[in-house]
């Protein structure tokens with residue numbers, strides 16, 4: 001039931017609900033969502049990151065089953081670490097064989113990861129409705145070296161509803177070179193109410 005699962009994903013409300021939902025979906029995510037919905041957002045975002053000069057070490061935030069990591073590896077970018085709330089999703093990501101390290105945790109819980117340890121951060125499918133809002137930006141920024149490149153796919157409706165424009169404005173002085181580029185989330189084989197969903201490939205550098 002791919003469409004039903006996508007609807008449910010976009011309506012999640014709490015970290016515990018999110019973790020339980022993705023724990024259940026993990027084994028079917030690649031076949032139902034990635035293949036079934038022709039989910040191309042990570043590929044498009046990885047291409048934007050590479051075109052802007054993105055390099056490793058890179059953190060894949062909300063790594064899930066490792067779709068984004070596989071796209072970065074395709075582009076020769078690494079090493080790649082993955083961070084995700086749901087261990088069962090990371091179990092699938094591990095099988096892709098492209099991650100140096102996989103970290104289970106909630107970015108909003110003040111994880112004790114070393115500051116300034118990454119040259120880049122990427123995130124697909126996680127700054128979206130029912131998931132992570134602008135409050136996820138400062139803890140991610142802390143993990144990036146000065147000059148590092150951050151590439152986040154942010155769902156259009158979520159960008160407006162959650163106040164990302166104000167959040168980026170509040171980070172003036174800490175970030176530079178912000179660009180927003182429209183990207184499609186699903187390819188030509190997608191069907192259903194979300195087939196035309198789009199978002200911003202949001203790119204910026206840490207000052």
Ligand SMILES: C[S@@+](CC[C@H](N)C(=O)[O-])C[C@H]1O[C@@H](n2cnc3c(N)ncnc32)[C@H](O)[C@@H]1O
Pocket residue numbers: 009015018019022042061062063064065066067068083084085086089105106107108123124125126131132
């Ligand atoms: C739609 S999946 C995207 C997975 C992958 N990036 C992709 O594009 O296929 C969203 C992921 O975000 C993770 N997630 C949601 N909230 C999170 C948080 N606060 N901290 C870390 N991961 C989170 C979920 O566990 C889930 O694996």
